[in-house]
Amino acid sequence: MLRTKNNARLDEDICVHIFTASAGMVGVCITVIGIFQVITTLRREGTLGDDLLAVNAILYLATTIMSYWTLRTRKQRRNPVLEKITDILFLVALTFTTVVAGVITWAMTFT
Template sequence: MNPPATTQDAPEQTRLDENICVHIFTASAAMVGVCLTVVGIIRVVISQHKSDLFADDLLAVNAMLYLISSLLSYWALRTRNVTRNYRLERTADIIFLVALTLTAVSAAYITWAMSVH
């Protein structure tokens, strides 16, 4: 994803960037809610088993990454500066992918921790 090179490509590239930003924004916002819900469920499970898991801390960090990604993509949607829009969208995309990877790691850790206990 490179910034538009010519003015002829600019409207199409901007439209694609806005589509990506909208998807990152909506998915990140939804994943914040998912992470918070799972943290609540994990806390209930922890209180039932009288053991502590690292999973709730991991998911709290994950929720913050999704929140940052969501805020950056919202900022990218609101800015009129094409260069700033590109940088914000790229940063939001990278943070979203890191958070998505951390979601998979969290799920694997929760599954492993539940089977051990």
């Protein structure tokens, strides 16, 4: 019984962390898009990086909304499928962030 309560508490903590981290990452993506636009304007060349960052911000926004939805259904019977989808989407967004960082780095290096 105690183990079940600890697992439920851990799941709740994970949802809160995903919510706050995803919301923060949306801001990071928007900030980097702005900086990236300044750099590409000064260099007078465009890359795919800002478009990929916009998609990444949308992924984080979707994760934020889903984790908020999960937290709002806390008092009712929690939906483990929704929690699992939120976790997977957050990991996909984090992985995509790394890919975008690589694309931006290589695009700036080779041009």
